[in-house]
Amino acid sequence: MFFTQKGQTLYGICPKYPKGNLTVKNVKLKSDAKVTLLGYEGPLKWEQNGKDIIVNVPSLTASEVPCDYAWTFKIDGVKKIMVGFSKNITSKLRIVLLLCLPLFACKDMVAPKGKENPDAVTQQRLPESKLREWQALKYGMFIHFGMSTFLGEELPDGQAPLDTYAPTNLDVSQWVRVAKEAGMTYAVLTAKHVAGHCLWPSDYTDYDVSGNKTAVDVVGEFVKECRKQGIRPGLYYCAWDNHHTFGSLMPGKSENYNGAMVTPTEMEPEKGAPYTSHLYQNFMTAQIDELLERYSPLVEFWIDIPIILGDGYRQFIYDRISKKISRYAYRHEPWKEKGRKGILSF
CATH class of the missing domain: 2.60.40.1180 (Golgi alpha-mannosidase II)
Incomplete structure (x- = not known):
């Protein structure tokens, strides 16, 4: 415990x-x-x-x-915490770090030809001051809600009919209230997961909440409720998208990232390695811009499964997010409190 x-x-x-x-x-x-x-x-x-x-x-x-x-x-x-209790306390930071540290670290990998690189060099993207600011948030909630909720599958194939997503009595304020009552300071919502269904009305796809009977902008309601209840909002965006592939080869349900961490050669081509096309990357960039422009400021923006994006695009999108987050950091005056910026960029 x-x-x-x-x-x-x-x-x-x-x-x-x-x-x-x-x-x-x-x-x-x-x-x-x-x-x-x-x-x-x-x-x-x-x-x-x-x-x-x-x-x-x-x-x-x-x-x-x-x-x-x-x-x-x-x-x-x-009334009193007695000597010995510290032995069965685990720091808040440890719990959160285990869940969230991949958000802020980026691996620059150089692999031997055709072989895995177990000794990949890790380069920290954030300065220590930003890491300490993030650590000070301590206790937060990750909310996974979306198409998977109604399919009962963590990694759907992206082909489920749009009306499969069919929430009843949707109460986003209750999610945030639970986080607040638990003493949490921030919450992160899955804006888009592997199924590709978007919890906001996107200009770049019809596979979103605007086409559902319950056409609630869940991302918008989540951000609004977080600010209303004093919880800092963050968003999660999955690079792995089984619905919008645009010619990409996405990982299978087995989560086999074969080839993603090796350097293939003409003599030993790495077969079946997942990758994303430039068209998908354009789509992803447009959606991330959309989320940041509509819902900032955000305390986190979590890109999951970035390994399939390639080093070049990954560096590009991280830098783009950092610049956009900085641009929107001071727009909402109520977001400032006790001299804190309330924003973490990476």
Whole structure:
């Protein structure tokens, strides 16, 4: 279990749903303290047992559990953290860094002919001051919502009919509220994932929310709610797109990136290596410009699976994003707070 703390509130994050009672050692709570499981209605029963607290975790079926991968317990009313508790605390930064560090690092790889390069040199793109600013955000949420939600597939083939995306009772404000109640400072939304379906009305494709019965601009609502509730918004854009290929060879469902990290030769051509065409790269550039121009300022812009873009285009798009983020950083005056820029570029 990983813990974070904000004032008199503790957040405990469980990678596996606990069975039976949950014991948190070396913590003393106030008599009116409240323990809740985020996503589950009502407070949980708890008792102080010496230096420890014992929480009665509800027995839930798979369909009732409020999350598939991690569960957050919120403990309001901490009276005292005793010696020894630090042993079972994992830093907020460690959790976030494991998830998000690839956003800001770029690998410049030089490979032997036809062979993998396990000793690829990593060149840090951000100065230390920017990394520290990003680290100061500490605890954030990544929201994966889109075509995969309705297909039940992480890596769809991009051929699902547009009306497969069919949300009912869509409540973006609830997503952001959960992030805020959990003590998070920022949230990142998948604007476009592998299926290619866009959660905003794009000028460059009809495979977007504008063609759905629920034609809500999810990206727009997400950004609006984040600012309204004091959460910094970020966006995720997947380079792997099985719907808009424009002559590209995208990775298969096996996530086999064969050839992407080697230098092929005429004698040993690397067969089946994924790549993106210049037409797809033009499409991707136009969509990223669109997202930045409509929804900035953003705290992060996450490009996933950049390995299929090639070093040249990857350098180009990173530089372009950095310049555009800087251009829009000061447009929204409410975004400034306590002298912070509120923007991280990479």
